[in-house]
Amino acid sequence: MGKDVIVACDFSGRKETLEFLGELEGLNPFIKIGMELFYREGPQMVRELKEKGYRIFLDLKLHDIPNTVEKAMTALASLNVDMCNVHAAGGRTMMEAALRGLGSGVGKRPLLIAVTQLTSTSQEQMERELLIERPMKEVVASYGRNALKAGLDGVVCSPLEAPGVHEMCGKGFLTVTPGVRFAGDSKGDQKRVTDPAGAAALGSDYIVVGRSITGASHPRKAYERCIADFTGLKDR
Ligand code: C5P
Numbered sequence: 001m002g003k004d005v006i007v008a009c010d011f012s013g014r015k016e017t018l019e020f021l022g023e024l025e026g027l028n029p030f031i032k033i034g035m036e037l038f039y040r041e042g043p044q045m046v047r048e049l050k051e052k053g054y055r056i057f058l059d060l061k062l063h064d065i066p067n068t069v070e071k072a073m074t075a076l077a078s079l080n081v082d083m084c085n086v087h088a089a090g091g092r093t094m095m096e097a098a099l100r101g102l103g104s105g106v107g108k109r110p111l112l113i114a115v116t117q118l119t120s121t122s123q124e125q126m127e128r129e130l131l132i133e134r135p136m137k138e139v140v141a142s143y144g145r146n147a148l149k150a151g152l153d154g155v156v157c158s159p160l161e162a163p164g165v166h167e168m169c170g171k172g173f174l175t176v177t178p179g180v181r182f183a184g185d186s187k188g189d190q191k192r193v194t195d196p197a198g199a200a201a202l203g204s205d206y207i208v209v210g211r212s213i214t215g216a217s218h219p220r221k222a223y224e225r226c227i228a229d230f231t232g233l234k235d236r
Contacts (some may be wrong), residue, residue: 003200005226006057006176008032009211014041014048021054023219030056030082031207046079056081057176057208061115063087066097073101080107083176085156088114088143095150111174113154114147116140116161121181122191136192137161148173158192159199159207162172166203178208182225185212196229204230 007029011017017037021029031054033046038060050056058081062069069086076084086098095114103109117126117140126132132139134210140161145168147155154174155165179193187193188211199207206228216222 003013003231004030004033004206005196005223005230006030006206006208007213007223008034008059008062008178008208010034010036010210010214012036012040015043017045017049020214021049024223027220027223028053028058029223030055030206032059032210034059035061041157043079046081047126048070057083057085058110059085059208061085061087062098064094066090066094070097070101073098074104077102077105077110080105081110081213083113085113085115085122088116088147088155091179092146092150095147095152099151111153112178113156113174114143114150114152114166117157117158119158119177119192120189137164139150141165144169144173154205156208159194159202159204160192162199162202162204171203174205175203176206176208177204178210180209180226182222200230200232222224 009017009031011020022052033056037045046056062072084102086095099112102112117136123136140157141164144155144165148169156174156176157165158179159177162177164173179190180196180199181187181193183195196207209226213219213226214224
């Protein structure tokens, strides 16, 4: 796996998702299934998209006691997705348990990454509500180090924190970065954002893009522009 754009399929159901993916036909996008679609359609939706050949990041952000997370990950392991995640705030023991559960499947273990601070969280909110008073970059890099020590493959963070994570955890430790917008697009609920080329310059390994593609008037063009801006490739 190399640098790629992951399209967040945040749709309310199967029909809307398949219609959207029809617009990207032939482009073989790496897609993300999150809570909205998974809770609505269940694991069958994942199986169906896997059978169609999509690479899938199953973004369920597990965060519970280690025993529960290990068993939940054991259940998810049977779906043979390509990437899964947990919250780093669950701690190292929980992340190690997640890794054990995910490794219990028959196929290749999916990549396991840890959410650091959500890209919708600002420095001010983190200080005021979570009582974490260190700079965001330091907090994210430190969560990254915990994830690395637990044996995970990388983190979810904003592109702005990718350099600090790579410095702390090495270039091979993946930074999967939501919070990406084309210049001029609405930020929505995201706080720590950059555009695709900016994310590439900061060393992001994967960008996760939802509304800038799914909400565009021409999603196919928006996806192709994203790939071109992020990977520097004009044709695929
Ligand atoms: O529409 P937008 O591009 O903001 O979508 C970003 C996607 O990435 C959403 O599906 C969101 O759940 C996910 N995500 C995020 N921040 C994280 C982890 C995941 O925005 N830290």
